[in-house]
Amino acid sequence: MPFELKKVLVTGGAGYIGSHVVYTLIKTGQYKVISIDNHHNSLPASLSRVSALALSELKSSLNRDPTESEVESTKIDAHTADLTSSSSVNQIFSLYGQGGIWGVVHIAAFKAVGESTQIPLTYYANNVSATLSLLQVMTQWGCRRIVYSSSATVYGTPPEIPIKETTRREPESPYGKTKVACEWMIEDLCTSTMDGKSVPFQAISLRYFNPAGAHPSGLVGEDPKGRPGNLLPLLAHIAVGRIGNGDPANEKSILKVFGDDYPTVDGTCVRDYLHVLDLAGALDEEGKLNERVFKSRTDIVGGKDRRPGDAKFKAYNLGKGIGVSVLEIVEAMKKATGFQFRTEVIGRRAGDVPYLIAEPTLAQTELGFSAPRTLDVMCADLWRWQKANPQGYDA
Amino acid sequence: MPFELKKVLVTGGAGYIGSHVVYTLIKTGQYKVISIDNHHNSLPASLSRVSALALSELKSSLNRDPTESEVESTKIDAHTADLTSSSSVNQIFSLYGQGGIWGVVHIAAFKAVGESTQIPLTYYANNVSATLSLLQVMTQWGCRRIVYSSSATVYGTPPEIPIKETTRREPESPYGKTKVACEWMIEDLCTSTMDGKSVPFQAISLRYFNPAGAHPSGLVGEDPKGRPGNLLPLLAHIAVGRIGNGDPANEKSILKVFGDDYPTVDGTCVRDYLHVLDLAGALDEEGKLNERVFKSRTDIVGGKDRRPGDAKFKAYNLGKGIGVSVLEIVEAMKKATGFQFRTEVIGRRAGDVPYLIAEPTLAQTELGFSAPRTLDVMCADLWRWQKANPQGYDA
Ligand SMILES: NC(=O)c1ccc[n+]([C@@H]2O[C@H](COP(=O)([O-])OP(=O)(O)OC[C@H]3O[C@@H](n4cnc5c(N)ncnc54)[C@H](O)[C@@H]3O)[C@@H](O)[C@H]2O)c1
Ligand SMILES: NC(=O)c1ccc[n+]([C@@H]2O[C@H](COP(=O)([O-])OP(=O)(O)OC[C@H]3O[C@@H](n4cnc5c(N)ncnc54)[C@H](O)[C@@H]3O)[C@@H](O)[C@H]2O)c1
Numbered sequence: 001m002p003f004e005l006k007k008v009l010v011t012g013g014a015g016y017i018g019s020h021v022v023y024t025l026i027k028t029g030q031y032k033v034i035s036i037d038n039h040h041n042s043l044p045a046s047l048s049r050v051s052a053l054a055l056s057e058l059k060s061s062l063n064r065d066p067t068e069s070e071v072e073s074t075k076i077d078a079h080t081a082d083l084t085s086s087s088s089v090n091q092i093f094s095l096y097g098q099g100g101i102w103g104v105v106h107i108a109a110f111k112a113v114g115e116s117t118q119i120p121l122t123y124y125a126n127n128v129s130a131t132l133s134l135l136q137v138m139t140q141w142g143c144r145r146i147v148y149s150s151s152a153t154v155y156g157t158p159p160e161i162p163i164k165e166t167t168r169r170e171p172e173s174p175y176g177k178t179k180v181a182c183e184w185m186i187e188d189l190c191t192s193t194m195d196g197k198s199v200p201f202q203a204i205s206l207r208y209f210n211p212a213g214a215h216p217s218g219l220v221g222e223d224p225k226g227r228p229g230n231l232l233p234l235l236a237h238i239a240v241g242r243i244g245n246g247d248p249a250n251e252k253s254i255l256k257v258f259g260d261d262y263p264t265v266d267g268t269c270v271r272d273y274l275h276v277l278d279l280a281g282a283l284d285e286e287g288k289l290n291e292r293v294f295k296s297r298t299d300i301v302g303g304k305d306r307r308p309g310d311a312k313f314k315a316y317n318l319g320k321g322i323g324v325s326v327l328e329i330v331e332a333m334k335k336a337t338g339f340q341f342r343t344e345v346i347g348r349r350a351g352d353v354p355y356l357i358a359e360p361t362l363a364q365t366e367l368g369f370s371a372p373r374t375l376d377v378m379c380a381d382l383w384r385w386q387k388a389n390p391q392g393y394d395a
Numbered sequence: 396m397p398f399e400l401k402k403v404l405v406t407g408g409a410g411y412i413g414s415h416v417v418y419t420l421i422k423t424g425q426y427k428v429i430s431i432d433n434h435h436n437s438l439p440a441s442l443s444r445v446s447a448l449a450l451s452e453l454k455s456s457l458n459r460d461p462t463e464s465e466v467e468s469t470k471i472d473a474h475t476a477d478l479t480s481s482s483s484v485n486q487i488f489s490l491y492g493q494g495g496i497w498g499v500v501h502i503a504a505f506k507a508v509g510e511s512t513q514i515p516l517t518y519y520a521n522n523v524s525a526t527l528s529l530l531q532v533m534t535q536w537g538c539r540r541i542v543y544s545s546s547a548t549v550y551g552t553p554p555e556i557p558i559k560e561t562t563r564r565e566p567e568s569p570y571g572k573t574k575v576a577c578e579w580m581i582e583d584l585c586t587s588t589m590d591g592k593s594v595p596f597q598a599i600s601l602r603y604f605n606p607a608g609a610h611p612s613g614l615v616g617e618d619p620k621g622r623p624g625n626l627l628p629l630l631a632h633i634a635v636g637r638i639g640n641g642d643p644a645n646e647k648s649i650l651k652v653f654g655d656d657y658p659t660v661d662g663t664c665v666r667d668y669l670h671v672l673d674l675a676g677a678l679d680e681e682g683k684l685n686e687r688v689f690k691s692r693t694d695i696v697g698g699k700d701r702r703p704g705d706a707k708f709k710a711y712n713l714g715k716g717i718g719v720s721v722l723e724i725v726e727a728m729k730k731a732t733g734f735q736f737r738t739e740v741i742g743r744r745a746g747d748v749p750y751l752i753a754e755p756t757l758a759q760t761e762l763g764f765s766a767p768r769t770l771d772v773m774c775a776d777l778w779r780w781q782k783a784n785p786q787g788y789d790a
């Protein structure tokens with residue numbers, strides 16, 4: 001190999017966000033991607049698709065044969081393992097040796113707010129204990145860079161819109177609490193005084209608002225197991241006929257809207273949707289994971305007594321900063337799919353807040369983040385994926 | 396046995412608070428105490444002492460022979476095991492069978508604020524993951540009552556003094572964050588909608604302020620491994636000669652005071668000390684753990700949709716509601732010990748706040764809590780224990 005590809009571990013790499021992040025990392029040609037996923041909510045096929053897509057795009061972009069390292073960087077070391085098993089994770093790290101894995105993008109988690117209120121311990125185990133044991137294994141193998149996948153839910157009901165990163169964290173669901181607990185652990189590790197011997201940890205936490213859309217090829221997209229919990233994939237399942245047989249008149253095709261009496265533009269809840277590839281781009285678009293994401297900064301959160309060069313941690317909102325209501329989403333999906341969605345307003349859902357909109361300036365300034373893709377692009381990309389893969393990767 | 400003793404598991408039973416709680420539970424004659432401790436910060440001797448003390452007090456209080464169940468209730472099933480090992484905890488529960496353990500008083504934890512900033516992951520593992528796995532094992536064995544040992548540190552820098560339970564939790568140290576994360580897990584479990592089959596969890600969280608003192612017999616007391624991190628045991632070690640050879644002139648006998656420029660009565664930090672036996676009394680003094688602590692209440696925290704009889708969780712401050720400064724503690728210990736302590740003011744310690752004083756009304760009203768023992772009694776009891784056991788239980 002002409003030069004050494006940096007080994008980056010993506011946990012939950014086969015999932016919705018994970019597969020798009022893996023794709024984006026591969027496209028830089030700088031990384032060898034390793035994935036750990038237990039396929040609780042995904043299929044291994046997503047990663048084969050990503051790999052094949054990246055290779056084919058690479059080939060058609062060159063007017064020469066790809067180099068060995070270029071080809072190598074499109075191949076994914078995909079491990080099927082459960083992050084809650086410390087010994088499995090340890091074994092995977094051991095395959096790459098001390099210092100072998102350069103950094104981790106930690107995406108794996110359970111993410112259904114409602115479910116988390118029913119089986120909270122399962123959520124704490126899968127999200128908090130698993131993250132703790134990942135951090136412990138990383139420390140042991142000399143891997144000290146991590147990007148954490150956090151969420152807008154850390155804010156609970158925000159006192160101010162748009163939401164700045166400095167807003168106090170007051171999560172309201174068990175899911176949201178697991179995200180805060182993980183931020184705490186990572187932050188505390190970064191700011192720990194350690195034992196002198198250790199190189200300090202570097203970390204950022206990305207607080208995703210509402211990721212949406214899919215890769216424009218229609219080859220890679222969101223494929224949740226069971227009935228989609230999120231609005232856009234639910235509409236896509238209805239439009240494609242997985243729910244309600246593709247018949248707008250079918251009872252099952254009716255979208256239940258949780259409340260239309262919120263103090264918003266049309267009474268329905270407003271969220272901040274961003275294209276999943278814009279999200280992934282925040283991490284890396286030009287092979288600059290190091291410079292952009294782990295750049296040594298003097299301004300980032302830490303103890304008062306932090307000296308330059310000490311460990312660092314910082315959290316960033318990832319959103320467009322634009323609010324879109326439920327009914328606006330339905331309209332956009334009508335336009336993208338041609339399907340005549342019908343809605344029925346039912347009561348408010350416990351825990352929903354009227355507005356969740358990011359203030360994304362910090363990520364724009366410090367990570368070079370931008371989210372140019374519009375809502376129409378998100379819906380078009382989602383629909384291209386869903387139409388081509390009505391049964392997701394299962395087909 | 397004339398009647399069935401309720402089996403209560405005390406985790407960390409051999410520790411400072413644990414041993415006094417075990418003693419208090421035994422004294423009611425209602426419980427069979429089971430203890431789990433890994434002796435990270437304690438010795439098995441504390442429990443043998445508690446058991447012998449309780450039996451001898453029992454005998455001298457009766458003008459008849461004690462009954463079989465009375466004698467039985469003074470014996471402790473002491474298990475040496477680590478709570479982070481889910482399989483060990485499971486095995487212990489299995490000894491008592493399904494529904495065998497009636498309730499848990501969960502006291503075991505690492506508790507040094509400063510250390511937690513150095514080795515945060517160890518704290519999250521020992522406090523959060525261990526509590527999670529305890530809760531999972533409890534669920535499995537049909538044990539659904541828990542008293543959690545929380546701390547004033549959950550409040551961080553309180554916006555108001557005295558501190559009410561409704562104050563937002565904004566912990567500042569990893570230790571404090573582990574306490575909040577455990578409260579979250581327990582609260583979420585209590586308010587989870589569960590699967591219909593399950594009997595809901597009942598729990599309270601006791602937020603201890605500054606426990607102090609010892610059993611008045613001088614047989615049971617605080618015996619931390621290594622140099623005491625807390626003020627009172629530190630002064631006791633100095634007075635007894637374990638530090639500074641009992642010589643007030645010795646350099647090592649000088650108490651370092653962290654800052655005397657706080658906006659307090661004498662510039663030193665003010666805390667809310669309560670006698671460890673008053674703390675234990677909050678839990679149970681008359682065999683009413685059930686009625687008092689797990690009494691069915693309609694007013695306690697839960698989801699909006701909670702129906703009467705549903706799961707419940709509530710947190711209570713345990714403190715006297717009286718502030719005592721560092722210099723006032725030194726004076727009280729001079730009086731109790733006759734030792735001429737010298738102090739030297741050094742810089743403030745990161746993370747210290749001027750005032751931490753409980754508003755204990757809620758525990759008084761709802762748990763029948765009271766803390767009659769004065770500061771002088773705490774110091775006298777501490778000194779009686781330390782003088783009789785200069786090397787703690789090691790002797
Ligand atoms: N999608 C959203 O709306 C959203 C919003 C904010 C934050 N997030 C966060 O982003 C991350 C990814 O979300 P997503 O939408 O891609 O979800 P997803 O379910 O599609 O992906 C998560 C992946 O992690 C895997 N996984 C879960 N637990 C695992 C374990 N213990 N061991 C190994 N693999 C495991 C799943 O199988 C899945 O492939 C999560 O951390 C989530 O909390 C998502
Ligand atoms: N002492 C205080 O000032 C204070 C104040 C507020 C809250 N608390 C809380 O009260 C509890 C008890 O405090 P304490 O002063 O008695 O401390 P302690 O150290 O004397 O007692 C804790 C006991 O738990 C045991 N333990 C720790 N980790 C364990 C594990 N993984 N498995 C089994 N046993 C384990 C220790 O060996 C020790 O015997 C802790 O939860 C602490 O956070 C203490």
